[in-house]
Amino acid sequence: MLKPGLKSGPVWALGAMSGTSLDGVDAAMVQTDGETIFAFGDSAYRAYSPTEEAVLRDALGKWPGEVGQEVLPLVQQAHVDVLSRFEGAQIVGFHGQTLAHDPQGRGTHQLGDGEALAMHLGLPVIWDFRSADVRLGGEGAPLAPFFHFACAKWMGADRPLAFLNLGGVGNITWIDPSRDRPDQNGALLAFDTGPANAPINDLMMQRRGQPCDRDGALALQGTVAQGALELFLDEPYFRKIPPKSLDRDAFSDLYTLVHELSDADAAATLTAMSAAAVLQAMEHCPSPPERLLVCGGGRKNPVMMAMLRAALDAVVDPVEAVGLDGDMLEAQAFGHLAVRVLRGLPTSCPATTGVAAAVAGGTVSWPDGSSR
Numbered sequence: 001m002l003k004p005g006l007k008s009g010p011v012w013a014l015g016a017m018s019g020t021s022l023d024g025v026d027a028a029m030v031q032t033d034g035e036t037i038f039a040f041g042d043s044a045y046r047a048y049s050p051t052e053e054a055v056l057r058d059a060l061g062k063w064p065g066e067v068g069q070e071v072l073p074l075v076q077q078a079h080v081d082v083l084s085r086f087e088g089a090q091i092v093g094f095h096g097q098t099l100a101h102d103p104q105g106r107g108t109h110q111l112g113d114g115e116a117l118a119m120h121l122g123l124p125v126i127w128d129f130r131s132a133d134v135r136l137g138g139e140g141a142p143l144a145p146f147f148h149f150a151c152a153k154w155m156g157a158d159r160p161l162a163f164l165n166l167g168g169v170g171n172i173t174w175i176d177p178s179r180d181r182p183d184q185n186g187a188l189l190a191f192d193t194g195p196a197n198a199p200i201n202d203l204m205m206q207r208r209g210q211p212c213d214r215d216g217a218l219a220l221q222g223t224v225a226q227g228a229l230e231l232f233l234d235e236p237y238f239r240k241i242p243p244k245s246l247d248r249d250a251f252s253d254l255y256t257l258v259h260e261l262s263d264a265d266a267a268a269t270l271t272a273m274s275a276a277a278v279l280q281a282m283e284h285c286p287s288p289p290e291r292l293l294v295c296g297g298g299r300k301n302p303v304m305m306a307m308l309r310a311a312l313d314a315v316v317d318p319v320e321a322v323g324l325d326g327d328m329l330e331a332q333a334f335g336h337l338a339v340r341v342l343r344g345l346p347t348s349c350p351a352t353t354g355v356a357a358a359v360a361g362g363t364v365s366w367p368d369g370s371s372r
């Protein structure tokens with residue numbers, strides 16, 4: 001039985017997301033009934049230390065049973081550190097750390113123990129958001145689109161628009177805000193665009209021992225290798241009809257294309273590849289979005305943003321232009337989705353993950369140790 005406050009009406013949900021770029025855990029409060037956003041609240045960030053990041057990097061591609069014993073406690077502690085800073089949360093949406101994603105094969109793996117977290121925090125924790133979708137034939141990603149739909153309503157959008165998340169991987173959500181519900185036919189189309197920051201981060205780590213190309217400073221000094229860019233765009237993924245999703249390192253073979261290049265030219269070329277992948281994505285949208293609202297760390301890379309603006313026939317703005325927080329959108333998304341799971345509302349549908357029918361994924365764990 002749900003407590004009366006959780007059954008209906010707005011709930012303060014605390015969402016936590018640790019993304020594929022392995023930089024740390026974002027956490028943010030959102031007041032929502034799972035459909036309408038009522039308010040946004042506090043947020044916090046807990047960076048992974050270089051040592052922690054190296055441990056996670058080493059665990060990438062691993063499935064349950066293959067992961068070293070030190071990895072789960074690391075992920076749990078990072079979440080406890082950041083989630084303990086909040087007051088007033090009624091439920092928690094806990095994404096976990098994606099280590100591997102192979103929806104047509106072994107499934108999808110988000111490391112994290114929601115049961116332990118619920119007992120520790122004394123709050124209901126909703127987690128394992130992606131598995132049910134994958135079991136039912138979906139991609140299990142992206143899942144933020146149902147939240148993007150709520151954001152479009154929150155900002156009063158009346159024309160088709162798109163949210164673009166530039167994290168480790170990029171994903172886009174095309175939205176027709178005239179529809180009433182996100183799972184209604186024609187309301188959404190969503191899919192992963194291609195690599196975004198992950199290859200740039202990997203390059204920076206290998207060549208410079210730095211976590212990212214801050215402000216695109218290195219890419220700015222380089223020249224894009226057109227030949228490498230064209231070979232990259234030959235990748236069949238770009239012509240595949242969505243929904244479709246990617247593992248963090250799905251295209252890692254293609255980065256041999258930049259091996260011979262100078263550091264600056266390689267950074268410029270990888271940045272251009274991420275932007276070009278977004279241009280390819282436009283072909284799949286039901287109608288060209290007039291406006292692209294960009295969230296995720298890539299929006300802070302001026303070279304990436306300039307390349308997008310040059311390539312796209314759309315207004316390209318960071319989500320801050322409409323009053324949203326581009327660093328916290330995904331954390332807020334998993335707070336919002338947590339309320340949907342709790343209330344049995346769908347979190348994905350054929351147009352967002354390719355799942356056969358709308359599905360409410362996620363496990364609910366209670367502070368007494370029980371789960372459903």
Ligand SMILES: Nc1ncnc2c1ncn2[C@@H]1O[C@H](COP(=O)(O)OP(=O)(O)OP(=O)(O)O)[C@@H](O)[C@H]1O
Binds near residue numbers: 020
């Ligand atoms: N000032 C900046 N200049 C260039 N790149 C930046 C800057 N700030 C952040 N980034 C990039 O953004 C990344 C973090 O993005 P974000 O937090 O959106 O990723 P994520 O949530 O881990 O990924 P995903 O959405 O794929 O799960 C950093 O690793 C870095 O590559």
Ligand SMILES: CC(=O)N[C@H]1[C@@H]2OC[C@@H](O2)[C@@H](O)[C@@H]1O[C@H](C)C(=O)O
Binds near residue numbers: 108
């Ligand atoms: C399997 C997985 O964790 N996928 C992430 C990743 O990071 C970006 C992109 O690839 C997206 O598909 C997804 O995250 C966002 C939050 C989503 O599910 O909407």
